[in-house]
Amino acid sequence: MLITTKLYNQLLMMAGALVLAGMFSSCKKYVEADLPKDQLEGSRVFSSATNTLAAVNGLYTFALKNASFITYQGDLLAGFSADEFTFGSTQYDDFTNNTLQAGNADVLATWKLFYSVIYQANGIIEKVPGSPVSDSLKALYTAEAKVFRAFCHLYLTSYFGDVPLIQTTDVTVTATAPRTAKATVLAAVAKDLSAAEVILPYGTVRNGRLNKWMATALLARVYLYQGNWAAAEAKATTMINNNSGIALQTDLSKVFLRGSKEAIWQINSADNNYVYGTSLPGTSLNYQVMIRPGLYNGYETGDLRKTNWMGSATVQSTFFYYPYKYKNASAPASAAAIEDYVLMRLAEQYLIRAEARAQQQNLTGAIDDLNVIRNRAGITPLVVGLSQSDVLLAVEKERRLELFGEGYSHRWIDLNRTNRANAVLGALKPGTWKSTAALWPIPQNEILLNPALTPNP
Known part of the structure; x- marks a missing residue:
């Protein structure tokens, strides 16, 4: 401008x-x-x-x-x-x-x-x-x-x-x-x-001033977008091997809570005013964000992400699924239930490294990273022996299912950067x-x- x-x-x-x-x-x-x-x-x-x-x-x-x-x-x-x-x-x-x-x-x-x-x-x-x-x-x-x-x-x-x-x-x-x-x-x-x-500085506060981990995680994303596979793998590995307490949450219902150990960068909910509550069902269908059937049906049987991060509702006689990663439309009564908007989290780093490894023909390493995410979701691990194209499609699928509604649409950016x-x-x-x-x-x-x-x- x-x-x-x-x-x-x-x-x-x-x-x-x-x-x-x-x-x-x-x-x-x-x-x-x-x-x-x-x-x-x-x-x-x-x-x-x-x-x-x-x-x-x-x-x-x-x-x-x-x-x-x-x-x-x-x-x-x-x-x-x-x-x-x-x-x-x-x-x-x-x-x-x-x-x-x-x-x-x-x-x-x-x-x-x-x-x-x-x-x-x-x-x-x-x-x-x-x-x-x-x-x-x-x-x-x-x-x-x-x-x-x-x-x-x-x-x-x-x-x-x-x-x-x-x-x-x-x-x-x-x-x-x-x-x-x-x-x-x-x-x-x-x-x-x-x-x-x-x-x-190194830091453990996810919703405060910027720290080194936030820069490192964002660098991994940038290198991925550049196609700088070795650098993307290295930065993602730094994040995955961090000693600051950042780790995958085993309980999917806690991933988006304030202070989630999986979060790398969160925005304090006092500032975002629980605006993601606009996705929750209301009384009018006109203002409803609805999940496309292709996304909902893309999950395998028993995938915990589907049951934890998607909700269903009927509004004005229309049944639909909606994004339910954030469950508060207003400040909750319990401090333990406060959610902070997530800009970056560790699961993405595993998926960055998986893609970077696959692009470098380290298919076993890529599958290992994908299985960390799949195991957390409660679904069957991928088997070793897939082709590079199959592994890259598996990365695309896991990014879609894991990161939907995040990263200003990781999905939109992914579809374009991978042609x-x-x-x-x-x-x-x-x-x-x-x-x-x-x-x-x-x-x-x-x-x-x-x-x-x-x-x-």
Whole structure:
């Protein structure tokens, strides 16, 4: 989006003017603060240690604000585009039918959100070195900002393909930035995460400030998307062999609870306001997220994921299944039942390593990793001796069944990055699917503001 000097100052100052009181509990919780109505001068934001911390905290607040693409909407919107969900009304038909137009408001909001977070992150990366804080804090704050910048660029490329790589707040550059090759953007993402991984501290709090494990896990995902199989395997192995208490939950009903030992990165439910409760059945079919039959029927007999993570309901005489990984529509009475929205968890790391190993012809190792997930789900292990193509299809299946409704639709991204979208979605949606739908359209509003942007086919 076009960033003027005025808009950039507003984005940066809304972070800097956040008050510190109540932002963190022992620096372990995400901040909760309203954005200020007035703006401060840019030179004042980083003029003291207190203001500098407020700016960094403000980045967390803005990026992880309630009811945004990052705090649940992406799971549903991209899940409609894939073969995971349908919606009870026609509101999201453009996603469900893969007929998105460049004027779609949700696509525009997604683009703007990610680039707004990137600009705030860039402001911190540029300004923190000159702030009056210790060198160790400068390094920490910069590392945190780089993770956010990398995270947003990663998902922009996942949906739009080639996108502007923005690593500056210079409006004379950003206002006319052209699209950058996806491979170049992903290389920059990996570079940011690698730098942050060195600096970020080890930590055991899943729903607080960024730590080293979060950067490592995200790097494994990035390397997988790049097809850098050896690096993806290495980072996933680091996560699987971690000594920080991160491990698979044996009880599937506890995977998405606050403090779940399987979680790597969670968003505090005080910030996401239990928004995933919008998937739970209500009184009107119009607002219901429904699981596609192909996903529900894809589970083998006795699969515990089906019984633990899917629910069924009848609303207005229509029977359907719905996503039930998150079971609270509001704050539960018991603290033990509190759920935090999961951005990353360890099961994905096993699946990353399985795919990376299969691509490197380590089929036995890949099957071993798949069987860890299958054993946890209570289903029969795969046998050694499968071909590489069979193992890769098994990875695709387990990713679909294990990670549905997560990762801003792992499924949508997986189908596109493995060139399987035409085969799968073309068969499911023969009347509306076109190969060009694999990329969401660059928002028309952004093309009008920035003549250097070109549309997707």
